[in-house]
Amino acid sequence: MQRDHASDIAAITRHPSFAAAVEKLDADHDRTVADIIALTEIPSPPFKEERRAAAYLEMLRAHGLEDVEQDEVGNVMGLRRGAGNGALMVVAAHLDTVFPEGTDVTVRREGTRLYAPGVGDDTRSLAVLLAFIRAMDAAGIRTRNDILFVGDVGEEGLGDLRGVRHLFTKGRYHEKIEAFITVDSPQVDKIVVGGVGSKRYSVRFKGPGGHSFGAFGLVNPMYAMAQAVTELGRIQVPESPRTTFCASIVGGGTSVNAIPEEAWVDIDLRSESAGELAKLDARWHEIVAAAAKQENATRSTSEGAITVEIRTLGDRPAGHTPVDADIVQYATAALRAHGFAPKHHASSTDANIPMSLGIPAIKIGSGGTGGRAHSLGEWIDVEKTASLSGMTASLATILAVAGFLGE
Amino acid sequence: MQRDHASDIAAITRHPSFAAAVEKLDADHDRTVADIIALTEIPSPPFKEERRAAAYLEMLRAHGLEDVEQDEVGNVMGLRRGAGNGALMVVAAHLDTVFPEGTDVTVRREGTRLYAPGVGDDTRSLAVLLAFIRAMDAAGIRTRNDILFVGDVGEEGLGDLRGVRHLFTKGRYHEKIEAFITVDSPQVDKIVVGGVGSKRYSVRFKGPGGHSFGAFGLVNPMYAMAQAVTELGRIQVPESPRTTFCASIVGGGTSVNAIPEEAWVDIDLRSESAGELAKLDARWHEIVAAAAKQENATRSTSEGAITVEIRTLGDRPAGHTPVDADIVQYATAALRAHGFAPKHHASSTDANIPMSLGIPAIKIGSGGTGGRAHSLGEWIDVEKTASLSGMTASLATILAVAGFLGE
Numbered sequence: 001m002q003r004d005h006a007s008d009i010a011a012i013t014r015h016p017s018f019a020a021a022v023e024k025l026d027a028d029h030d031r032t033v034a035d036i037i038a039l040t041e042i043p044s045p046p047f048k049e050e051r052r053a054a055a056y057l058e059m060l061r062a063h064g065l066e067d068v069e070q071d072e073v074g075n076v077m078g079l080r081r082g083a084g085n086g087a088l089m090v091v092a093a094h095l096d097t098v099f100p101e102g103t104d105v106t107v108r109r110e111g112t113r114l115y116a117p118g119v120g121d122d123t124r125s126l127a128v129l130l131a132f133i134r135a136m137d138a139a140g141i142r143t144r145n146d147i148l149f150v151g152d153v154g155e156e157g158l159g160d161l162r163g164v165r166h167l168f169t170k171g172r173y174h175e176k177i178e179a180f181i182t183v184d185s186p187q188v189d190k191i192v193v194g195g196v197g198s199k200r201y202s203v204r205f206k207g208p209g210g211h212s213f214g215a216f217g218l219v220n221p222m223y224a225m226a227q228a229v230t231e232l233g234r235i236q237v238p239e240s241p242r243t244t245f246c247a248s249i250v251g252g253g254t255s256v257n258a259i260p261e262e263a264w265v266d267i268d269l270r271s272e273s274a275g276e277l278a279k280l281d282a283r284w285h286e287i288v289a290a291a292a293k294q295e296n297a298t299r300s301t302s303e304g305a306i307t308v309e310i311r312t313l314g315d316r317p318a319g320h321t322p323v324d325a326d327i328v329q330y331a332t333a334a335l336r337a338h339g340f341a342p343k344h345h346a347s348s349t350d351a352n353i354p355m356s357l358g359i360p361a362i363k364i365g366s367g368g369t370g371g372r373a374h375s376l377g378e379w380i381d382v383e384k385t386a387s388l389s390g391m392t393a394s395l396a397t398i399l400a401v402a403g404f405l406g407e
Numbered sequence: 408m409q410r411d412h413a414s415d416i417a418a419i420t421r422h423p424s425f426a427a428a429v430e431k432l433d434a435d436h437d438r439t440v441a442d443i444i445a446l447t448e449i450p451s452p453p454f455k456e457e458r459r460a461a462a463y464l465e466m467l468r469a470h471g472l473e474d475v476e477q478d479e480v481g482n483v484m485g486l487r488r489g490a491g492n493g494a495l496m497v498v499a500a501h502l503d504t505v506f507p508e509g510t511d512v513t514v515r516r517e518g519t520r521l522y523a524p525g526v527g528d529d530t531r532s533l534a535v536l537l538a539f540i541r542a543m544d545a546a547g548i549r550t551r552n553d554i555l556f557v558g559d560v561g562e563e564g565l566g567d568l569r570g571v572r573h574l575f576t577k578g579r580y581h582e583k584i585e586a587f588i589t590v591d592s593p594q595v596d597k598i599v600v601g602g603v604g605s606k607r608y609s610v611r612f613k614g615p616g617g618h619s620f621g622a623f624g625l626v627n628p629m630y631a632m633a634q635a636v637t638e639l640g641r642i643q644v645p646e647s648p649r650t651t652f653c654a655s656i657v658g659g660g661t662s663v664n665a666i667p668e669e670a671w672v673d674i675d676l677r678s679e680s681a682g683e684l685a686k687l688d689a690r691w692h693e694i695v696a697a698a699a700k701q702e703n704a705t706r707s708t709s710e711g712a713i714t715v716e717i718r719t720l721g722d723r724p725a726g727h728t729p730v731d732a733d734i735v736q737y738a739t740a741a742l743r744a745h746g747f748a749p750k751h752h753a754s755s756t757d758a759n760i761p762m763s764l765g766i767p768a769i770k771i772g773s774g775g776t777g778g779r780a781h782s783l784g785e786w787i788d789v790e791k792t793a794s795l796s797g798m799t800a801s802l803a804t805i806l807a808v809a810g811f812l813g814e
Contacts, residue, residue, distance in 0.1 A: 157663075157664070196620060198620075200663050200664075212651060212653035212655060212675045212677070213603060213605075213649075213651050213675075213677050213755075216649075216651035216652075216653070220640070220653065220654060222636055222640075222654040222655075222657060222672075223636060223637065223639075223640035223654065225633070225636075225657075226632070226633040226634075226635075226636035226637045226640070226654070227633075227637050227640075228633075229629055229630060229632075229633035230630065230633045230634050230637045232630075233627070233629075233630035233633070233634075233702075233705070242620075242623075244619060244620050244623035245623075246619035246623070246627065246664075246665075246666055247627060247629040247630065247633070247660075247667075248619060248629075248660050248662065248663045248664065248665060248666070248667060249659070249660030249661065249662070249663060249667065250629060250632075250657050250658060250659050250660055250667075250670055251657060251658050252656070252657050253654075253655050253656030253657055253673070254656065255655065255656070256607050256655045256656060256673045256674075256675050256720055256721070257564075257607075257653075257655065257675055258653075258655060259653055259655070260654075260655060260656065260657075263657055265629075266660070266663045267663075268619045268620075268663050268664055270619070270620050295640075298640070313663055314663070348620075
């Protein structure tokens with residue numbers, strides 16, 4: 001049976017218990033802002049989310065969830081039991097920020113704006129999930145499915161989605177999750193339905209080195225590296241599905257009068273399509289091998305040949321949730337019902353993992369506005385009307401996917 | 408009239424006053440060793456030769472030279488007046504070492520070996536020049552030409568021969584010097600008659616940068632740098648005159664998920680031939696310009712184009728002194744007369760500057776043996792017999808070029 005997603009959303013939003021939930025969000029606004037500030041000021045650098053995770057674990061427990069726990073990789077979670085057959089959906093926000101240890105994470109408030117590293121990406125969402133739980137509880141909202149609320153680790157950069165990857169591959173719920181919603185950053189009108197996959201490598205070319213004049217003629221890893229980067233730059237990629245490559249960081253050598261002993265380059269390969277990403281990845285490996293081989297054939301290997309070490313810096317699977325999937329259609333209808341003009345996007349988020357496994361997944365927003373994410377000037381606006389409008393749309397989406405039963 | 412260099416050398420070495428000079432070198436051996444240690448233990452890092460220069464200035468003064476002074480760039484010098492028409496030759500050793508400030512320059516003695524950074528390159532020669540002055544004075548040796556004894560700055564690395572360059576282009580004697588001998592490092596059997604010229608550049612490619620995925624398609628300075636390095640590696644250079652190139656140090660980029668704003672490479676170009684060096688240099692400039700142009704034609708310049716900054720790190724002119732020049736033939740004959748098997752070499756020394764100007768110039772040695780120059784394990788052997796044998800040959804060379812008149 002084809003569902004009428006707009007009607008389903010309308011049925012939710014006009015239900016008295018939904019109105020009660022929204023009233024609670026409204027009444028709790030200052031508390032939500034206080035939670036945002038409190039969580040933002042607990043540093044959560046990459047691979048060092050422990051302190052914030054511990055605090056969030058206690059908050060989940062205080063919100064009356066069941067089976068509150070921390071898993072082996074550091075994710076914290078708790079269950080809001082549904083009334084139905086035990087089908088499980090996840091609603092997640094990520095605990096980690098991009099900022100290194102020692103970054104000043106003190107929140108500065110100017111009017112309705114909060115300034116601090118990580119305040120919008122993704123700390124606000126952690127507080128918003130708590131507000132959702134309180135609102136559902138205050139309104140006595142029941143859902144058919146169980147909802148697992150998760151604060152996950154390792155979403156950013158070299159974290160490489162390790163928290164959600166664990167959740168879907170090894171965690172105790174990993175075979176049971178049937179839908180996944182990550183609430184990430186304030187903006188709500190961009191629904192992420194495509195997971196841009198990426199492969200990131202640090203490729204190190206090594207050789208014997210030597211004096212620039214005295215040892216001239218020996219293989220030089222710089223030429224192999226340069227050849228590989230030049231060939232990378234020549235790859236033709238499709239515009240759609242969007243597929244990209246980037247030679248990002250390069251280094252090597254110690255003295256202007258010496259043939260270097262090594263030269264390395266960090267590269268980033270991405271695609272919305274798992275197939276295109278695999279093609280690009282295979283081509284890069286060919287290029288690297290050919291560049292080393294060519295340098296070894298061009299100059300002397302009498303003191304040693306060029307060798308290559310490829311280290312994986314990141315590996316995020318590509319995937320997508322079909323636009324006609326219920327999860328996408330509910331989010332779209334919920335946003336429209338709240339006056340937004342939703343668009344479907346592809347990006348790299350925690351949703352990549354379930355998408356790559358064929359599990360319906362999207363990214364939605366925490367409400368309000370914000371900017372300068374990943375910079376020290378990061379900010380969000382917690383002005384009440386805009387904040388509640390976005391939060392209400394996101395709550396409607398979650399309830400629709402969870403199977404809203406009213407009170 | 409063709410000179411018989413071997414006969415001229417024989418006439419010097421069998422002269423009683425030369426024997427008296429050698430006797431003085433022998434008698435003064437411990438003092439010479441003490442001078443080596445004292446000078447080595449005065450740090451003389453690149454561009455920071457002041458302390459050693461001041462000490463050496465006072466030593467030159469104490470040795471009774473005339474017009475003892477320090478010039479604008481830091482060279483110290485004094486004149487030993489000749490008896491003739493005032494023609495001038497220079498005998499130089501360099502004050503600077505390759506070692507940075509803070510390097511422990513304490514001399515450690517084991518038997519006849521002295522261990523310390525810079526002890527052989529070129530501190531020993533500074534002490535040996537003083538020994539030569541004392542020996543000539545003790546023996547009452549007169550020469551036809553004036554001899555300017557010089558402790559010069561900036562021979563090593565980025566010093567770029569600035570001391571001797573100044574001496575020959577702007578110093579008060581610059582139009583009068585008719586011959587140049589640098590005493591550099593212990594080894595005497597390698598007479599340097601060719602000056603390997605070099606050009607060193609740091610080439611920086613700059614672009615607008617951007618997100619690796621979001622801004623894909625914008626110009627990336629890494630590809631321009633890589634293209635230039637690849638093309639450098641393809642240049643065909645002659646084996647003789649020996650001509651070389653090297654991509655030595657590379658850097659750029661800050662994050663694996665960003666198109667870098669800059670990428671740079673330091674390169675080293677060298678040749679024994681000024682003409683070949685100029686050809687190589689011109690080709691490199693073409694390559695750099697073409698690489699930037701190609702990247703700007705290949706990807707989008709909507710946010711800004713690739714630009715290039717070329718900074719000169721070093722510029723040492725190539726040159727040579729003909730093997731049949733008197734200065735080379737005298738050095739060769741003097742070494743043979745002392746049982747050495749001299750060979751003619753090309754290298755990069757202070758002699759590059761006069762060679763490039765067509766002024767007869769060579770590098771000779773300070774005597775004895777040594778090793779591991781430019782490393783913290785640098786050492787020399789001051790065993791008396793070997794030391795005196797090399798010093799005697801070098802003194803004979805200097806006296807022949809200066810026009811030995813006996814007492």
